[in-house]
Amino acid sequence: MSLEVRPVGESEFGDWLRALKTGFMTPPLVTDEEIEKRLPLFDLSRTLGVFDRGRIVATFRTFAQELSTLGGGSLAADAVSQVTVSPTHRRRGVLRRVMTADLAAAKERGDAVATLIAAEYPIYGRYGFGPASWTTEWVVDVTRAGLDPRRTGRPEGGGSIDLSDGAEIRKLGPEVHRRLARVRAGVPNRSARDWDRGTGLGFQPASWTEPFYAVYRSDSGEVEGYAAYRSDDKWDDGKQPVNTVTVRDLIACTPAAERALWRYLCSIDWVTSVRSGHRAPDDLLPLLLPDPRAARVLSHADMLWVRVLDVAKVLEGRTYTGSGSLVLELRDEGGLAGGRYRLDASPEGAECSRTAESADLALDMAELGALSLGDESVARLVALGRAEEVTAGAAVRADALLRAARRPWCPDIF
Known part of the structure; x- marks a missing residue:
């Protein structure tokens, strides 16, 4: 396929809305009044369309977001929303092309994470997202x-x-x-x-x-x-x-x-x-x-999905009730944040940086996303085969350090 991926212009916004509704299986009627009222709500520079011979066949929108983390801090996030691919163009790598470009742009901007609410569970783990709240x-x-x-x-x-x-x-x-x-x-x-x-x-x-x-x-x-x-x-x-x-x-x-x-x-x-x-x-x-x-x-059900783009910002940007150290081997197929990191944390603060030390735990970036807000259990991920305990007892130590007293909560669908 010869596809063009780019932001939509004002004159194309109605077609973008029609493609969006088609993807979500809602009646594809778009009125001039709807365009007039909805257009000011969108940053068109981050409202992308995938064009096939001039026709929009996929939609993808992002916006800047601040996400609360443990201890009252916040993380700069690339919020991903309104993602659709028309039925005529599914299973052709369209979403991968757009998502790969967007995550790279988000990392370049300095966003710590990307976030989304998944309409379907199996899709986003392949891009490094994990369910961080339920x-x-x-x-x-x-x-x-x-x-x-x-x-x-x-x-x-x-x-x-x-x-x-x-x-x-x-x-x-x-x-x-x-x-x-x-x-x-x-x-x-x-x-x-x-x-x-x-x-x-x-x-x-x-x-x-x-x-x-x-x-x-x-x-x-x-x-x-x-x-x-x-x-x-x-x-x-x-x-x-x-x-x-x-x-x-x-x-x-x-x-x-x-x-x-x-x-x-x-x-x-x-x-x-x-x-x-x-x-x-x-x-x-x-x-x-x-x-x-x-x-x-x-x-x-799962609610907020998180894709970690900057490991140090995520792990240093929260508080810890206990003290300890962990070395994490993070696998990232997207090539954005993988590698080996050492976390030293205490109630006074945390430091996280790349290291050549032997790993305590090995896991994919999607699993780090699931752990990022303190909800998931490392021990459960090890039992599921989604994380590897390289050092005996590391999962229990990690849970004592990373898990939150109250579960994270995302009140909004975006």
């Missing part, structure tokens, strides 16, 4: 949860919950989100446009429905969390309400706020079930209920 969704049977209905709207331990609107959340939400990123790894930053779109102030698809908003304030009046949620309108044959609340966004930077918001959502009159939306697998939700069995898992 997500779980629950549905709570409120009638079985065991919460005291007399405490509706009154958070335990003080504080208050007030109803709000999108305009107020647009003002209050960013600081709450930043505070969450300081205590939780795996949280991508949200741009001003993300906040506009998420609160109904920016471009919205035709399916947009205005949610309800609730804000939690501590006893001192400080905003520590909020929830955005929707409810259906269902009644049973006995004329009893059986509504389901679906959480669209719940951000809490303190455990008190998280507990209070879940109890509030599970105590709304007429609501018999609550769908949690995408949460961290170790979310407080099930166990804060008097009867945790009232929460049933609807889905559990």
